[in-house]
Amino acid sequence: MKNYSLYAFTLAVMVAGTACDPIWDKTEVPEAVKIQFADRYPTIKQADWDIEDGNFEVEFKVSGLERTAVFSPDGRLLSYTEEIDQRHLPNTILKQVQAQYANYKIDEAHRVQHNGNANYVVELEDNMQEIVLHFDASGKLMEQQEKAGPISKQEASLLPIIHQTGSRSELNKPLAQWELPDNLREVSGIAMLRDGLIACVQDEEGAIHLWDPEKKTIVEKIDFAGPGDYEGISIVEDDAYILRSDGSVFEVTDFRNGKTAVKEHKSVLAGTQNTEGLAYDATNNRLLIACKGFDSTLGDKKGIYSFSLNDKKMQVEPAFQIPLFQDNLSSITKKKKKSKYDVLQPSSFEYNPATGDLYLMDAVNARLHIINEQGEVLKTMMLDKKLLRQPEGLTFSPNGELYIASEGGKKGKGIIVKYASGI
Numbered sequence: 001m002k003n004y005s006l007y008a009f010t011l012a013v014m015v016a017g018t019a020c021d022p023i024w025d026k027t028e029v030p031e032a033v034k035i036q037f038a039d040r041y042p043t044i045k046q047a048d049w050d051i052e053d054g055n056f057e058v059e060f061k062v063s064g065l066e067r068t069a070v071f072s073p074d075g076r077l078l079s080y081t082e083e084i085d086q087r088h089l090p091n092t093i094l095k096q097v098q099a100q101y102a103n104y105k106i107d108e109a110h111r112v113q114h115n116g117n118a119n120y121v122v123e124l125e126d127n128m129q130e131i132v133l134h135f136d137a138s139g140k141l142m143e144q145q146e147k148a149g150p151i152s153k154q155e156a157s158l159l160p161i162i163h164q165t166g167s168r169s170e171l172n173k174p175l176a177q178w179e180l181p182d183n184l185r186e187v188s189g190i191a192m193l194r195d196g197l198i199a200c201v202q203d204e205e206g207a208i209h210l211w212d213p214e215k216k217t218i219v220e221k222i223d224f225a226g227p228g229d230y231e232g233i234s235i236v237e238d239d240a241y242i243l244r245s246d247g248s249v250f251e252v253t254d255f256r257n258g259k260t261a262v263k264e265h266k267s268v269l270a271g272t273q274n275t276e277g278l279a280y281d282a283t284n285n286r287l288l289i290a291c292k293g294f295d296s297t298l299g300d301k302k303g304i305y306s307f308s309l310n311d312k313k314m315q316v317e318p319a320f321q322i323p324l325f326q327d328n329l330s331s332i333t334k335k336k337k338k339s340k341y342d343v344l345q346p347s348s349f350e351y352n353p354a355t356g357d358l359y360l361m362d363a364v365n366a367r368l369h370i371i372n373e374q375g376e377v378l379k380t381m382m383l384d385k386k387l388l389r390q391p392e393g394l395t396f397s398p399n400g401e402l403y404i405a406s407e408g409g410k411k412g413k414g415i416i417v418k419y420a421s422g423i
Contacts, residue, residue: 029056032075040069040077040284042310062285063237079114080283086122087194090354090399092139093120104131111353113283116372118356137354139399172420174387175401178216180414184209187414189232189243189278189348190393190405198395198403198416201230201242208233208240208255211416224252224262232278232348232393234287236309241287243278246271249287249307249314268314269305270295276392277349277360285309288319290346290360294339300324301375302344321375328369328377347392352422354400359422361404363391370423379423387417396422 029049033056037044047060055078056071068081086094086106097106104124112119117137124131134143180187186203193199193210197219200209206225209218224242230250232243240252247267252260269275269291277290287307294302303318322344329343347363357378360369366388370379383391383404389412393405402419 030073030075033071033073036071036075036077037069077283079112081110081112081121082282084109084111088398089120089122090135090137090139091397092399093122093135096139096141097122097124097133101131101133113356116356118353137356137400174417175420176213176418177387178211178213178416180211180405180408180416181218182413184211184218184414185408185412187405187407187416188230188276188392190395190403190416191233191235191240192395192397192403193235199233199235199240200393200405201233202414203229203231203407206230206242206250208242208252210256213416213418220256222252222255222260224250224255224260225264231276234278234280236280241278241280241307243275243289245274245276247273247275247289247305247314249278249289251312263312265307265312265314268316270297272296275305277346279349279351279358281306281351286319288349288358289314290349292345292347292364294341300340302341302346304375320373322371322377323375326377328380347390348394350394350396352396352400352402353398354396355422357422359394361391361394366391368394368423381423388415 037058041060044060047058050057054073056073057068059066059068061067065083067083070078072078086109089109101124104126106122107125108123110121112121119137120135122133122135124133129146132145133141136142183205184200184202187200188203189201191199196213198211198213200211204227206223206228208222208224210220210222212219229245230242231245234241238254238256240255242250242252244250247269249265251263251265254260272293273291273295274293275289276292279288281288286309289305289307291302291305298318298321301321301323303321305315306319307314324340324343343365345362345364346360348361350359351357352359357370358372360371362369366383366385368381368383369377371377388404388406389409390407391404392407395403400421402422403416405416406414408414
């Protein structure tokens with residue numbers, strides 16, 4: 001990554017570390033920042049630190065790609081910038097670049113997450129000039145910088161910070177709908193792949209089915225385990241992670257190369273949890289797990305748990321908790337619930353890559369929620385139960401198109417429905 005501070009998206013961007021090690025260099029880093037950095041990135045051995053406007057910025061690499069994290073002095077992660085392959089840019093951005101900057105090539109691309117929003121910085125270059133473009137999550141070009149040489153960190157810090165506001169309160173009419181074959185009648189989890197295929201798992205079979213929306217068929221089946229109640233799937237680079245209802249996570253490495261390796265990571269959660277939702281949290285390099293069931297020791301809350309991709313361990317304590325007595329939950333229905341825990345029964349869980357919002361779907365209550373990592377339900381929308389009989393899986397395309405998978409019941413077929421965007 002060049003020496004520019006990736007737009008004011010990253011704020012003034014500053015970070016810190018932990019302990020006496022070259023990783024902390026000569027920067028005086030608060031202990032709270034050191035602890036947070038070491039907890040989030042325990043495998044990082046080399047990092048460059050800086051201080052600006054009272055915050056702490058650190059630059060490091062993960063799998064050869066550059067990362068920048070910004071912490072407040074009390075250890076809060078303010079922003080996270082990651083270098084990404086240009087193929088992972090939203091289609092709207094790629095099309096604009098190809099149409100309006102045809103004489104340039106993409107040198108670097110970065111995704112910046114700040115205040116729950118995902119924004120993009122694209123660096124273009126030809127033989128004489130460098131251009132840096134800044135896009136919001138919808139693909140709108142917000143700023144263009146033209147320089148004969150690299151942009152300095154100071155110059156980049158002068159760019160305006162743009163905050164996104166507002167979103168729809170309901171889904172638009174579906175753009176498309178597909179019936180799934182009989183072996184996906186009980187589809188329970190889906191994940192979008194880079195090439196447009198959709199990886200699907202179902203309740204009873206230990207296999208990943210690759211569904212092609214254009215051909216309307218399964219083009220490949222990848223076995224990873226025996227029969228079981230499989231509920232969620234997340235894709236991290238070339239690896240697939242599948243969640244079983246008892247909380248165990250199956251790691252399927254290089255799942256598309258024909259020589260997969262499978263490892264089962266046992267659950268540490270209570271038997272009453274009944275795990276169903278799995279989401280990849282790229283900012284913290286972990287999987288988040290949502291439970292349809294409950295743990296009575298949490299009182300009037302449900303826990304969201306984490307599985308670290310650094311050490312491949314599941315945490316016993318929740319990453320955060322969702323209070324059940326919130327307006328968006330308590331007002332779900334007038335019908336009396338058997339238990340206080342029934343107002344929230346997650347069936348799927350996913351980040352929207354275009355906005356950074358964390359979506360939680362509840363099949364039993366036919367609701368789609370946006371939540372934050374403080375456990376607040378920010379928005380809630382009712383789902384069409386006539387169309388989505390039992391919505392069990394959701395995923396997003398890179399530019400934020402929403403896909404929901406619903407089980408078909410004993411006689412009907414499973415379906416996948418596509419929407420232009422989320423809430």
